[in-house]
Amino acid sequence: MGKAARKRVVKEASAPASAGDRYFNREMSWLAFNRRVMEEAQNPAHPLLERLRFLSISGSNFDEFFMVRVAGLMGQQLQKVEVRSADGLTPGQQLSAIVEEAGKLADGQQAVWNHIRADLAKAGISVLGPDEIGEDAVDWLERHFREQIFPILTPQALDPAHPFPFIPNQGSSVVFDLVRQSDSEPIRELVLLPTSMPRFVRLPGEPARYVTVETVLKRFSSLLFPGYDVLRSATFRVLRDSDIEIEEEAEDLVLTFRSAIKRRRKGRVIRLEMEESIAPELEAVLLEELGGSDALLTETGGFLGIGDLAMLVEEDRPDLKFSPYTPRFPERIREYGGDCFAAIRAKDIIVHHPYESFDVVIAYLNQAAADPDVVAIKQTLYRAGKQSAVINALIAAAEAGKSVTAVVELKARFDEEQNLYWATALERAGVQVVYGFIDWKTHAKVSMVVRREGGQFRTYCHFGTGNYHPVTARIYTDLSFFTADPRLGRDAAKIFNYVTGYVEPEGLELVTISPRNLREELLSLIDQEIEHVRNGRPGAIWAKMNALVDPVVIEKLYEAGNAGVEIDLIVRGVCCLRPGVPGMSENIRVKSIVGRFLEHSRIFAFGAGKDLPSTSAKLYVSSADWMPRNFDRRVEFLLPILNRTVHDQVLDQVMQANLLDTEQSWMLRSDGSYVRSDAGEEPFNLHRYFMTNPSLSGRGAALKTRKPVPKLSLKRRKKKPA
The missing domain is CATH 3.30.870.10 (Endonuclease Chain A)
Structure with missing residues (x-):
């Protein structure tokens, strides 16, 4: 040119x-993204169970979208907030567009599930409907129901003497209309399916056969309600507002979050999903009792809770999954005999996850914890997972007498409870735990290690594009950058001082x-x-x-x-x-x-x-x-x-x-x-x-x-x- x-x-x-x-609507763009995820479930290049995994991910994403994004818009609408989005839409206009597009996406998920279910059956993995449970399975299922399901269930009558029970977020329930055999007296019962109960029951033997727990419950409802005939039954599912808002004047952030997490479990009903066969009068009762007159209602003849299909992906069929992949440990570290600090000191290192193992980050922290010349470690923690080697390394360092500071972000959505748990464990070990700003999230992924070398201190740093989370590090592509550049060491120290002590980071040399x-x-x-x-x-x-x-x-x-x-x-x-x-x-x-x-x-x-x-x-x-x-x-x-x-x-x-x-x-x-x-x-x-x-x-x-x-x-x- x-x-x-x-x-x-x-x-x-x-x-x-x-x-x-000039702009696409954010919420509609998100729905378009989840459609791309769902369409990967139709990609013939993927093995069958991986296609099912994509479908389940699209279902989990869909739930979170309603619990957070749609909940926020509904809250604005209820409070008559008319702030427009960047593309010029009011909350009400966005909700109208979402309802239409989300309905199409939900129908698409059911259609994809029907296709995958048929392909699974051909491959020897069947999900049986109520009419597909053969006589050979009935005896085993009945025994399983009596021993493993019946003791957990608590049926509750729905009448003026019994208040409607609380249905937790993402909770599924089955409601029954019954009639007493002795005098034809009608009664309505609700059975909550505990969230701890697996969604599917796997029948013994091969080929693999699964039955949903609600199908088992309906099939053996006579054991739960002896002396009654079932007129009709229907499954429904609830999604609640799950966002957490923290007041700026909160005096104790930890106590505030513990309280907020409890409130979230009882948030406003945002979406009510029902079986298509549900009777109109029953639908009206649920809407009234769940306070869901303003909730988005959907009925489906398919599978409620697409995200739960992830359980089927765990079936031991390697022929239907991606070929196993083992990340490589970075060659540079091996060239220095596993000495992370020597390798970093020689030259900056970039590590590409998940192709290169996240174990290098753990090795860096473990070496710091065990090295007698290391005097201090500072670490941000946004999402660390439930089985975190990072946490163990920090605890080991503190127990070894090093100065360890952990910036734990309590506002990491849906990880708040886990992060509170880690914060408590770290504090017990002597780690200085800091929660950062009340109204800002500390999302930066930074770790610094201060080491005594030749009579002075050298700072080693890790900057990451992803979380210090060993599970997601195996499936997310991210970069880990290790450096001993003194300028970046000074910048990292100022960033930590900013978060822990609100000290304005003047004179940053390289980092913005x-x-x-x-x-x-x-x-x-x-x-x-x-x-x-x-x-x-x-x-x-x-x-x-x-x-x-x-x-x-x-x-x-x-x-x-x-x-x-x-x-x-x-x-x-x-x-x-x-x-x-x-x-x-x-x-x-x-x-x-x-x-x-x-x-x-x-x-x-x-x-x-x-x-x-x-x-x-x-x-x-x-x-x-x-x-x-x-x-x-x-x-x-x-x-x-x-x-x-x-x-x-x-x-x-x-x-x-x-x-x-x-x-x-x-x-x-x-x-x-x-x-x-x-x-x-x-x-x-x-x-x-x-x-x-x-x-x-x-x-x-x-x-x-x-x-x-x-x-x-x-x-x-x-x-x-x-």
């Missing part, structure tokens, strides 16, 4: 002016943080690309994230695209930017990747006057998505990658592989729809690429004597009309 062409910024087409034409100025730094970087184009140089932006929502950043991207900056965005989930619109976003392309692993890393590259990829490009990793909450209400970091080896590994391998992927990619059109990428003559699967190629963990010259990582070549792609 010539200099004159680069300077052309005036477009013949005028940019859309209305908010609805929110809520201070992370958005402003990104805007400046985009402006620099605009300036390059105006001066006749190439302008290019590659950015990978989980969500793009912030209107300020979106408008700056529109400005950059109109100036001639070539922009490629990889946004896994919600994207409110509308690409490919004449006069507004012609130079912006957006793709979403949904596959075996959940794309979670945040990576941002700016061409710095060169076409990407480029050795001079400005490259960053971050804990933050481009959302208002990440910029304004969370502590996040934006970290420049300055080491040349690490820079090239992340830009030339990780980012290029994401852009090259055709087998798991969906392209976002200007109308908001997503279309699966054409695999083409040379299909490329980024997950398979990293699973089958050598480690990228900063080996540098070591690659010269081993099989090198294949070089990727990303040709400049021609723009296609949206």
Whole structure:
């Protein structure tokens, strides 16, 4: 492109002016993302039980969407809050659109389940309906019901003398209309299915046969209600408002959260799911008793609680699952005999999870706990999981007499209770536990170790794009960056002081943080690309994230695209930017990747006057998505990658592989729809690429004597009309 062409910024087409034409609605974009997840359940390239896993994930996602996002909109509507979304919709208008689209998505989930269920039966895994339980299974099921289910159940009459029982969030129940055999007296009974009870009962032997617990209950209801005949029965399920709001004046954050968690279990009913066969009078009773007159009601002839299908995925059928994959331990650490500090001291290291094992992070912390020269460890904990080796390492370090500080985020949604548990365990071991800000979440993933070396102290740091969670680290793609750069050590110390003591982090040398100025730094970087184009140089932006929502950043991207900056965005989930619109976003392309692993890393590259990829490009990793909450209400970091080896590994391998992927990619059109990428003559699967190629963990010259990582070549792609 010539200099004159680069300077052309005036477009013949005028940019859309209305908010609805400039942005996609966040909630509708999320539903579109969950549809992509659901459609992976129809992907013939995936093994059958993995397809079922995708379907169950879409069900769990769906529940959380209602418990949090829809609950928030319903709360605004009840309080008559008319704040409009970025695309110009009121809460009521958004709810109307959600109800319609969510209904289609729910119907789609049932249709997919019917197809998968039939395929499972052909493969030797059957889910039996009430009429499919053969005589050979009845005796065993009856005995199982008497011994394993009957003692747990507590039927409750529904009449004026018995108040309607509390139905917990995500709780399923079966309601029965009965008639007494002796005098034909009608009675209505409700049986709550305890959440601790497995949803499916597996019959003994092979082939695998499963029956839902509600089917078993209905089949043997005569044992629970002797002397009664069943007129009708129906299963229903409840979703409640599960968001937690904390008042700014809370005096004791721990006590406040313990109370809030208890309140959440009794939150307002948001969604009431019922069997299609439910009688109208019974439906009316449930709506009245559950306070659900304002709840979203859905009836289905299919399976209630799609997320519960995850139990079937645990069936021992390796032939119906992805081939097992064992992450590699980073070569760089092995080259130093397992001495993490020696390897980091020699050169910065980037580790690519889950292809490279999260065990390296555990090894780093365990070494710090056992090393007599380590004097202090500071660690953020957003989500740590239920079986956390990270927690054990911190406890071991404290018990060894080291100064250990843990910033535990109590506001990590749905992990609040687990984090309270870990905080208590850490405090008992002598760890200094800090909960951070009342009104902000500490979402940054940072760990620092201070070690005595040669009469002075050296700081080692770990910055991650993902959580210190050993389970999700096996299925989320994230980056771990290890460094002993003194500048980053000083920055990390200031970040911890900011969170623990509210000490303003003046003079940060390399790291940018929110809520201070992370958005402003990104805007400046985009402006620099605009300036390059105006001066006749190439302008290019590659950015990978989980969500793009912030209107300020979106408008700056529109400005950059109109100036001639070539922009490629990889946004896994919600994207409110509308690409490919004449006069507004012609130079912006957006793709979403949904596959075996959940794309979670945040990576941002700016061409710095060169076409990407480029050795001079400005490259960053971050804990933050481009959302208002990440910029304004969370502590996040934006970290420049300055080491040349690490820079090239992340830009030339990780980012290029994401852009090259055709087998798991969906392209976002200007109308908001997503279309699966054409695999083409040379299909490329980024997950398979990293699973089958050598480690990228900063080996540098070591690659010269081993099989090198294949070089990727990303040709400049021609723009296609949206």
